[in-house]
Amino acid sequence: MNTFPDLPRTGPRRRPRTAVKALVAVTAVAAVAVGGAWGAGLGPFEGESGPDPEAVAEARAFLADWAAGRLPDAAARTTRPDRAQEVLSSFTAGLDIEKPVLTAGKPTEDEGSGGRAVTVPYTARMPVTGLGTWTYTAELPLRERGGEWKVDWRLSLVRLSGTEKFRLEREEAEPVRADDRAGRTLSAATHPSLGPVLARLARSTDGGGPRGAVLLVDRVTGEVRRTEAAFGSKTPENEGPVRTTLDARWQTAAEQALEKTGGKNAALVALRVEDGQILAVANSPADGFNRAVSGTYAPGSTWKIVTSSALLLKDAVAPDDVVDCPRYLTVGKRFQNVETSAHPGATFRKAFTESCNTAFIGLRSRLGDDELGEVAARYFGVGQTWHVGVPSYDGSVPEPRDATEKAASMIGQGRVQANPLIMASVTATAVSGRFHQPVLVPGTEDTTETEPLPPRVVAQLRTLLRATVTEGTARALAPLAGEVGGKTGTAEVSDDQENNGWMVAHRDGVAVACVVEEGVTGGGSAGPVLHALLSAAPRS
Known part of the structure; x- marks a missing residue:
């Protein structure tokens, strides 16, 4: 068992001040x-x-x-x-x-x-x-x-x-048997990308999947003093397969679509707009970390859906308002647009469809320091605790610590954290007006509390997302049939790594999101993935 090394008790020691878990x-x-x-x-x-x-x-x-x-x-x-x-x-x-x-x-x-x-x-x-x-x-x-x-x-x-x-103890459980929403058998053999998902699948409210605990123990005797955290519960015996919300057809299309990444680390999620039921969860590599649901990424410009919602909610901007889009904007550090593009005299609609970072950063004073996080939680459920049916990361939008970080938050950088599950949900909420907790197993607990977006804001967001496909950076989806809306994103990672590429979209009551690590741009990396997915997936 892994434990802390024996360490003597350390009393308070003052120190100088810096200036500025068989x-x-x-x-x-x-x-x-x-x-x-x-x-x-x-x-x-x-x-x-x-x-x-x-x-x-x-x-x-x-x-x-x-x-x-x-x-x-x-x-x-x-x-x-x-x-x-x-x-x-x-x-x-x-x-x-x-x-x-x-x-x-x-x-x-x-x-x-x-x-x-x-x-x-x-x-x-x-x-x-x-x-x-x-x-x-x-x-x-x-x-x-x-x-x-x-x-x-x-x-x-x-x-x-x-x-x-501390002592970490875990009891490994065999992957449960699972069926999709139509009763079709799901397995890692037929759908390799579901391997890490099925291994952690919970049986609705009865728990299941991996179990374990973080224990606080006596350093000398090993006696357990308390349980700091417990995970999972005993899987009911003699139960049949777990019925999931997944659709084997969507899952197949998702896994095949990820082949478009050329072997890069990537993930995508597809879910129903009307109720949050997850249709597909795919990861590349298929046998690796479940980055689609548990990953933590800066969402980049896909986050502008939330930022736009915050601005539109308080009438801080209208789609036809001129907001300008200079090549650079300095707020503690220099921010720039992808390929250092500029759109002088751009309207807010143009800034959204062309994903203009500087225009959004230029609107930062129209939002309070905590408003972006409040809107994310209140209307989109981001940062609240979700009960999906597998372990998930549910997002974080901390209040910015200074003006530079606030500027970064406006464009989905800074300390804003999300993953494809979150961004598919954000997209579904934007086009329906109502957050539905994403679920993989019907009947999971829902403790979230959200409010609906006003109809006028929903109408504006749908128009902006559609325009981004017809005339903006998500035009890779334009050849698809139906009313498709989307948003691209390019997220900085570090000085020695290429940017992550993002794209979100919706069509026929399904919202999808994809991230491609080191994909450079969203349109160039995630765009072909979502185009392949929506081309192959069944239409309702």
């Missing part, structure tokens, strides 16, 4: 970046009041480094770098954590510290590979000495004391 244990790859290159080093908004902004910036930078897997950098921001790096490494690898999402809360100044001590609470969403997400809250204490802020390292930072350690 049961088997697993070992996994260290955490991967959340938010990409946007995660670290961005300061607070100008004029922020309360605790020293430099302390808050240091806490956020620590969380960003930890989330991105830059553990030496995170540890260097603490009062005990050697111990911090050892514990953080054991935490992420020993508990098989990948791609954590760490969100800072409202900071407070410790009473009686004279401003030299600040506490920043944080919420951690820790995806345990193959099981689910462990969510907890903790606090980061920061101390200032000699004009420098540092995270005051202690084991409570990761919910431990000197007498405790």
Whole structure:
């Protein structure tokens, strides 16, 4: 079993301030970046009041480094770098954590510290590979000495004391037998891309699939003190196949469509607009990570559907308003359009259909700092807890930390995180006006709470999506029969990686979304995939 190494209790140690889980244990790859290159080093908004902004910036930078897997950098921001790096490494690898999402809360100044001590609470969403997400809250204490802020390292930072350690236990389960919505048998043999999906399929409200737990145990005796997180439940015996919402015809078309990527890592989802029922989940490679449902990606310009909704909801812009689209726009850093295009005197409609980054960024002051996240959650269900039937990542739209990050959020970059499941759902919500929790198994619990989009906003969004196909960047779908709407996206990853390509679309009551890692552009990489899918899939 993987556990933390024996570590003596560490008492509070002050440090300077910076200026400006048969049961088997697993070992996994260290955490991967959340938010990409946007995660670290961005300061607070100008004029922020309360605790020293430099302390808050240091806490956020620590969380960003930890989330991105830059553990030496995170540890260097603490009062005990050697111990911090050892514990953080054991935490992420020993508990098989990948791609954590760490969100800072409202900071407070410790009473009686004279401003030299600040506490920043944080919420951690820790995806345990193959099981689910462990969510907890903790606090980061920061101390200032000699004009420098540092995270005051202690084991409570990761919910431990000197007498405790974590243990990850998992009980592997055989993939359940499953049928599609028409009773056709589904298997990894007939549909290879369903391998990782069927292995984690839950039996409606009875649970099933992989089971396990993160346990807090006594470091010496191994006695379990409490269960930090439990995943799955016992699969009912002598049950027949699980009936899913999948459609074997759509699934076949989806898997064949992904061959258009030339072997790149990619994923797509197709779901019904009227009820969120998932028709296809496909991944490339077929036997790898279920990136379609559990992946975390910047959605790039496909996110402009949500941004446009936020702007249209408050009448902050109208489709025919001139918004302009310069080649570049600097907000802390220089933003540019794909191929550095420019559209002087462009209307908002033109900015949407041509996916003009600078035009959308130029509208950032018309939205409050928290409005994009509020609209995403309230109308699109993004960031709420979804019960899909398999472990899923349900999105994150944190409030931007400064003006640069706000600009990035407007175009689906920064710390905005999604995947094909989320973006297919976003598309379905935009064209129907009502969010339906995506489901793979009928009857799964739905705890989401959303509001419908006003009919006028839905009509505007449908028009914009259609125009993007007929005259904009999604014209790869124009030859398809029917009223097809779509949106492309190009998402930056890092300086040494090509951009990810995105495309979302809807036709005949089905919404689809595809991401191609390092696809460079959405139209050039994801476009052929969705064209192949919609050409081959059955029409209702």
